[in-house]
Amino acid sequence: SQQGEEDPQALSIQEGENATMNCSYKTSINNLQWYRQNSGRGLVHLILIRSNEREKHSGRLRVTLDTSKKSSSLLITASRAADTASYFCATDGTGGSYIPTFGRGTSLIVHP
């Protein structure tokens, strides 16, 4: 089974608009993380939210977590062309055998 499925697969907006991406997962988690991947680069950790937190902010990023629905959202406010990238969510759980998995990501294009 796959954790961290992002939705939508692609999102195209104008600079200045807000971008919202969603993530759903299947099993209990310790925390959930969001990552950004610029074209041809590795993943960069953006923000981590723990299972006992409901909302977290970092600059223009706002992450929410609803453990009852097993879902999270990433909101980027006042988007910039430099925000163009793919965004992935991943979960971390308990036990050494937990398998951290990512989805296919949401491809965000911000038009200047």
Add this chain to the structure above:
Amino acid sequence: DTAVSQTPKYLVTQMGNDKSIKCEQNLGHDTMYWYKQDSKKFLKIMFSYNNKELIINETVPNRFSPKSPDKAHLNLHINSLELGDSAVYFCASSQGGNGGYTFGSGTRLTVV
């Protein structure tokens, strides 16, 4: 200063060859991973090592063999390369379930 470094960055090789990708992390993390990202950006975990011991081995062909000489290194050796092995391979590390994953910049493998 690079936290997770992997080499080489690009690798072009012929079918049937054997190749290795090296990964080193200087973060003191106890867990390291190898991921494969296909052309559709799907990130699939291949292996996970915790303190030099294999803890995750997903359905990966036997041609792929990870080697961890110490907890700061996790190398990936691939035998008898096939066209379908062409992808970007990412090394990552983490410290338990308390933080996110730190990724290397990736190795783009092209098998011709």
